[in-house]
Amino acid sequence: MISDSQRVWLVLLALAVYVFICVLSWLNHVRRNKRTQQQIISDEGVVLVAYASQTGTAEALARQSAAQLDGNTPYQLLPLNQVNEDVLANTRQALFVVSTYGEGEPPDNGAAFARHFLKGTFEQDLSHLQFSVMALGDKLYQQFCGFGHQLYQGLTELGAVALTPPLESCASDGHNPQQLISQWQILSGFHSDAPLEEPLLNTEREFVPAKLINRRWLNPGSPGAPAFFISLQTQQAFDWQAGDIAELKFPGGEIRHYSIASVAKANIIELIVRQHRFAEGGLGIGSGWLTQHADLQDQIELRIKPNPAFYAVDATVPAIFIGSGTGLAGLRAHILERAQAVGEQPLATSWLIFGERDPQKDAWLQSEMQTWQQQGLQLSLAFSRDEQNPDYVQDVMLQQQQQFLSWLEQGAVIYVCGSRKGMAHGVDAVLQQMLSQTQFEKLINQQRYRRDIY
Ligand SMILES: Cc1cc2nc3c(=O)[nH]c(=O)nc-3n(C[C@H](O)[C@H](O)[C@H](O)COP(=O)(O)OP(=O)(O)OC[C@H]3O[C@@H](n4cnc5c(N)ncnc54)[C@H](O)[C@@H]3O)c2cc1C
Ligand SMILES: Cc1cc2nc3c(=O)[nH]c(=O)nc-3n(C[C@H](O)[C@H](O)[C@H](O)COP(=O)(O)O)c2cc1C
Structure with a gap:
């Protein structure tokens, strides 16, 4: 048998346990609610960083720019072709880092986006979207940063709000990633104190001397311009993979690109080069040197330009x-x-x-x-x-x-x-x-x- 006072204590204890459980579950509820709200806020705050890049420069810059966002700002990194209607509808802020090919055309991994959204047939309103465009190109081409401008204009026409003017960068001047990223951060308000790490761009690869060791005419008598099989030899063994491009610097400093025709073996790089002849009779700078002007054993400078889109x-x-x-x-x-x-x-x-x-x-x-x-x-x-x-x-x-x-x-x-x-x-x-x-x-x-x- 328990006494009356013990019974009172037991009731009080049960009450206390009940109140404790209630308070605990209320606290849990509040905590869960707060987490959900935070989740919603961060989902809405996801910044889209999209790139269109053929040989990886714009992609490297996009990755680097994303990494420079404030640590609390979540981001989504996508090739431009993977930016679809849903992504556009759910994005409030975006950075597009795009290069230009052909004559003002998009790189391959941006071509489908351009067809869908920039040809005037797409009608979704993008006024909820604030964006910046980093446009990579080369002033050697008539339509300097042509695709970057096309993208900027197309998004603006769809109602999207530009945070910055198009931020242009020229390959021949040497892209300056730090400068571009700082410009974007200052103008767009995406400022962060994160230390700026160097993106690995091809401009940081070293040129090495390469000797012309063989030249074979592939098409004597052809109605087409002469084409040659060219072998170059470097002093050190070289590493590359099928798909990579040889970047050659000729006497006078002119740079030309040639698709590599061989597999990485020893230190010999093979090319197939067509001779360019101007109407007045002279030969193109690069093809002229490789196919005619240079003697065997003459040297130029060479570096590998990685070309992952063609691996x-x-x-x-x-x-x-x-x-x-x-x-x-x-x-x-x-x-x-x-x-x-x-x-x-x-x-x-x-x-x-x-x-x-x-x-x-x-x-x-x-x-x-x-x-x-x-x-x-x-x-x-x-x-x-x-x-x-x-x-x-x-x-x-x-x-x-x-x-x-x-x-x-x-x-x-x-x-x-x-x-x-x-x-x-x-x-x-x-x-x-x-x-x-x-x-x-x-x-x-x-x-x-x-x-x-x-
Ligand atoms: C990714 C890539 C891969 C490539 N791969 C290859 C390859 O595997 N093989 C290959 O042969 N080429 C390749 N090329 C092309 C190569 O880079 C050069 O563009 C080509 O060899 C011509 O360069 P050049 O210096 O001989 O001629 P340039 O001196 O650049 O002249 C080229 C053209 O410019 C015009 N031009 C320039 N100056 C004058 C002038 N004073 N008067 C009149 N016209 C002028 C002419 O139309 C002339 O034909 C590639 C290019 C790229 C971008
Ligand atoms: C075949 C070819 C065509 C190009 N056409 C253009 C062009 O029309 N306009 C331009 O501004 N840059 C042009 N460029 C320069 C590239 O946009 C520039 O080199 C850029 O840095 C490449 O970036 P990526 O590595 O991200 O592809 C061209 C380059 C190549 C190799």
Whole structure:
């Protein structure tokens, strides 16, 4: 039996426990509520940092700019093509870091965005969006930072509010990432005290001397301008991968780019170079030096320009290599790298569609192509001056459409290398003709349409 006073104490204890539990659950409720509110605030406060970049400079700058945001500001980093209607609808603040290619065109990973949102057909109101554009380009081109300006104007027309004017940067002047990021931070109000780390841009890579050790004329008698197979040798062993570009500095300081035609072996870099001759008879600075003016053993400066948009996929994944003329360079590097990767296995997952002019005089690298065929590579040649059967590479794609589509169904990656106007535009048009818009964009978004075009 318990006494009355014990009973009172027990009731008081039960009451205290009850009050304690109530207070605890109320505190929990308040804490949870507060967290949810914080979550909502930070979701709304996510800054979009989007980039369109071919050779990685704009991408590196975008990453760096994002890293410079105040530690409490969450961000989302995306290639421009992945910025869709939902992302635009849910973003309040954005930074776009974009370079320009062709003649004022977007890099490949911004082309689908440009088609959707900047052609005047998109009607969503973007007045909730505040943005800045960092525009990378080169004053050597007529439409300096053309795509950056197109993007700026397009977003403004859709109602988005610019926080800064377009922030231009020129490759020939040497991009200055710190200056650009500070400019953006000051003008946009995204100031942070985070220490500015150096992005790794190609301008920080060192040039090394390279000796011309071999030069072979590939097309004597061709109706096209002379093209040469060039070998350069550096003192130290060099590292690069198929898809990378050689940046050459010629006497006088002019810089030119050449797709690398070989795999990283020892310290020899091979190129395929077309001679440029002006109407008055003189030769282009770079191609003139490489194909005629320089003697064997003469030296120039070389550095590797990484070109990740044109890198290899696993050698077991089918690949269709399409190119004409000197575009063979970038494709050859890939085919050689694949041959190395598969070893004794056949090259059966590779298809080369190569175009030149004259079937007799333009049999570029004929014996090497025959070896690749023996190794299992499928070869299709197109000659535009063939009297019986004049063809361009895009004609071959159409003639073999069924097989082409079946390769794509099996997951093939398309590599296009060479002239932008003469060949790549034609290939692009045929591809868009063969595929629905959704299929075409899927190909791009899956990074199965890789280009090194100039
Ligand atoms: C990513 C990339 C990869 C490339 N890969 C290759 C490759 O693998 N192989 C290859 O051959 N090329 C390649 N190129 C092109 C190469 O970089 C050079 O543009 C090409 O060799 C011409 O340069 P050049 O110095 O010989 O000619 P330039 O001196 O630059 O002259 C080029 C053209 O400019 C005009 N021009 C310039 N000065 C004059 C003048 N005084 N009078 C009249 N016209 C003039 C002419 O039309 C002339 O043909 C690539 C380019 C890029 C961007
Ligand atoms: C083939 C080619 C075409 C280019 N066309 C243009 C152009 O039309 N306008 C421009 O301002 N810059 C042009 N550029 C310069 C690039 O935009 C510049 O080098 C930029 O830094 C590249 O950035 P990325 O590494 O992010 O692709 C061109 C460069 C190349 C190689």
